[in-house]
Amino acid sequence: MLKINLKTEQKAYPVYLGRGMIDKIGSVISEYLPACSMLVISDRNVSPYYGNRCLESLRRAGFKPSLEVLAGGEKDKSLTAASVLYTRALQEGLDRHSAIVALGGGVTGDLAGFVAATYLRGVPFVQVPTTLLAMVDSSIGGKVAVNHPLGKNLIGAFYQPELVVSDLDTLNTLPIREFNAGLAELIKYGVIWDKKLFERLESFSKKASSRGLFLDVDNPWLLKCIARAVLIKGKIVCRDEREKNLRRILNFGHTYGHALEAASGYTYYLHGEAVACGMVMAARLAVLLKILDQASELRIRDLLTQLKPPPPLQGLKRDTIVEALYFDKKKESGELNFVLPTTLGRVEMYQAPPSRFVEQVIEEYQRGELL
Ligand SMILES: NC(=O)c1ccc[n+]([C@@H]2O[C@H](COP(=O)([O-])OP(=O)(O)OC[C@H]3O[C@@H](n4cnc5c(N)ncnc54)[C@H](O)[C@@H]3O)[C@@H](O)[C@H]2O)c1
Structure with a gap:
């Protein structure tokens, strides 16, 4: 496992890269966040492979996670999808000490990051990228956004995650x-x-x-x-x-x-x-x-x-x-x-x-x- 420390004006945070990380994600995250409620956001292609494994690992580490699975794809990178996620976060009782976890590709990461940046004016956020593009690009650097009917990524923020955890084994199922x-x-x-x-x-x-x-x-x-x-x-x-x-x-x-x-x-x-x-x-x-x-x-x-x-x-x-x-x-x-x-x-x-x-x-x- 490799750990790379990044530092921006907003925040310093680590990026973990390795294999078999999904099953130990709870213990990795617990070094940075106290045991708290979490909303794990994923999509229909990613969740069947990694959703439950991620939840189990988080529970073992003392977190209280719930999972929201969206259809995925650019259409879901929208204010409508963000609104569904705010509702779920409110129903689950997420407060300022709770966290949001993005489990998926760049679409999930950008959307979940946008929700994390805006829900209760900002809650901690963890990126768990599962595409190569997200591992090398979108999960790094804190650009989060949703699309507008008039163009891509027009509504967004700069909001850095607490940490990024990339499990290269997830790339085995990537088309x-x-x-x-x-x-x-x-x-x-x-x-x-x-x-x-x-x-x-x-x-x-x-x-x-x-x-x-x-x-x-x-x-x-x-x-x-x-x-x-x-x-x-x-x-x-x-x-x-x-x-x-x-x-x-x-x-x-x-x-x-x-x-x-x-x-x-x-x-x-x-x-x-x-x-x-x-x-x-x-x-x-x-x-x-x-x-x-x-x-x-x-x-x-x-x-x-x-x-x-x-x-x-x-x-x-x-x-x-x-x-x-x-x-x-x-x-x-x-x-x-x-x-x-x-x-x-x-x-x-x-x-x-x-x-x-x-x-x-x-x-x-x-x-x-x-x-
Ligand atoms: N924030 C940034 O700095 C930044 C940078 C570059 C791109 N982006 C954004 O990233 C998005 C593109 O990201 P992407 O290419 O990861 O798209 P994506 O999230 O749509 O993922 C691509 C496809 O792969 C599936 N998938 C993801 N991981 C999988 C896995 N491990 N196994 C099986 N299927 C899997 C997804 O369900 C989806 O169908 C765009 O919206 C783009 O605007 C953002």
């Missing part, structure tokens, strides 16, 4: 497509911060496992790569908790990625897949702008292609993607901002690149020339 979406986020850290991590992932990609994954759950390197990602995100969040500057580099791949997700109605791509496509597109834009060499672009593209993101959606109009791109812009001081790689392991913010390049990349993507 391969979801696992690959998480690998895309791992690759992101390699491109934005850590060339060595990128090269390590590149070396794995040369020898795919029996399941066709280049970094499978039973690979001992997976723990090290997740730990590296947690450390990198921790460092970034520590320097810029509220995303005023540095933290924005974590949005590499998100400008195009969000546009693809929004233009396709959030049903075609998984979030990590859209980000994977967005990273390939951003690298291509960086080459057109002459800030990245083509050899590095091809390495980024090759590695992300191994994750087999879905092909461009047939019938999706170029203009719909462009519109979605500029809709996002409105939320950010009117400029179209991109995080673009300048070499492997380094990115910079690029404001208002010429629209002919931005749109050329979309056209190339749609013609299937990039992925």
Whole structure:
């Protein structure tokens, strides 16, 4: 088991990474929270595997947990779902000393975190991520949110958990497509911060496992790569908790990625897949702008292609993607901002690149020339 200590302006907290953690989660959490009532929030896919095991472990450690299982998926990351959870928390008599536990992927973590931040003006909160994406990204750094009909993650807060407990064994039940979406986020850290991590992932990609994954759950390197990602995100969040500057580099791949997700109605791509496509597109834009060499672009593209993101959606109009791109812009001081790689392991913010390049990349993507 590994323990990584993170520190932000708001709070210092540990991230535990290991195997078999679900069955000892109660004793791990009891080091940080007194015996109290807890609402464990999970979804329909995760709860059948880990819900009861988590509850039993919490009870053994003296906690009084109850479990609320939601349908899951982006639709459930809503104020309506939050309201269901407030009601359940009130019915269970949760007070300011009680805690909320998020057992699931990024959707559960973002929603449960939002409820924890707002219920009784804030109660302690524990992240137990069960997707690779949540382990390397969403459970770290305290961004919690729900969606609004007009856009994703528009209602939220910065609210750090008391601790994060990641059990890599839970990844055994994660569908391969979801696992690959998480690998895309791992690759992101390699491109934005850590060339060595990128090269390590590149070396794995040369020898795919029996399941066709280049970094499978039973690979001992997976723990090290997740730990590296947690450390990198921790460092970034520590320097810029509220995303005023540095933290924005974590949005590499998100400008195009969000546009693809929004233009396709959030049903075609998984979030990590859209980000994977967005990273390939951003690298291509960086080459057109002459800030990245083509050899590095091809390495980024090759590695992300191994994750087999879905092909461009047939019938999706170029203009719909462009519109979605500029809709996002409105939320950010009117400029179209991109995080673009300048070499492997380094990115910079690029404001208002010429629209002919931005749109050329979309056209190339749609013609299937990039992925
Ligand atoms: N807060 C942040 O900083 C941050 C960062 C990145 C992404 N996000 C958010 O995270 C969300 C995406 O997260 P995600 O990809 O984890 O999605 P998710 O929570 O929807 O999980 C993906 C799917 O896998 C299932 N699942 C989860 N764990 C499983 C397991 N161990 N075994 C079997 N099935 C399992 C879920 O039920 C779901 O169907 C998005 O809403 C995105 O906005 C937040």
